[in-house]
Amino acid sequence: MPKLTVQNLSGLEVKVAEGQTLLEALLQGQGTDWMHACGGKGRCTTCRIVVLQGMEHTAPLTAAELRYREKGRLQDNERLTCQCTLPSGEVTGKVPEQTKLPHMSYSS
Numbered sequence: 844m845p846k847l848t849v850q851n852l853s854g855l856e857v858k859v860a861e862g863q864t865l866l867e868a869l870l871q872g873q874g875t876d877w878m879h880a881c882g883g884k885g886r887c888t889t890c891r892i893v894v895l896q897g898m899e900h901t902a903p904l905t906a907a908e909l910r911y912r913e914k915g916r917l918q919d920n921e922r923l924t925c926q927c928t929l930p931s932g933e934v935t936g937k938v939p940e941q942t943k944l945p946h947m948s949y950s951s
């Protein structure tokens with residue numbers, strides 16, 4: 844099954860089921876919290892992840908992501924976890940500095 848690794852959450856590994864967004868996979872039963880201010884509707888960009896490896900395995904950008912790319916609010920190495928799915932392969936990413944949650948502890 845496709846897998847997401849989050850480098851600065853101590854290498855947390857999350858399995859991503861078919862059709863599931865990265866955010867859904869992250870929030871599902873592992874005691875992990877991830878900022879998602881608009882509730883996963885593609886309207887805020889607070890759920891973004893910096894992709895370090897494996898961008899080629901992610902599904903194409905959604906309309907919401909394309910809109911933020913055009914506005915310069917989503918960088919080439921970033922995806923919105925509430926939009927992005929992972930049909931196959933593995934992705935490694937990290938939580939951006941600006942969206943770290945105060946009650947979570949992050950590794951370097």
Ligand code: FES
Pocket residue numbers: 878879880881882883884885886887888889890891923924925926
């Ligand atoms: S949670 Fe708002 S864009 Fe993803």
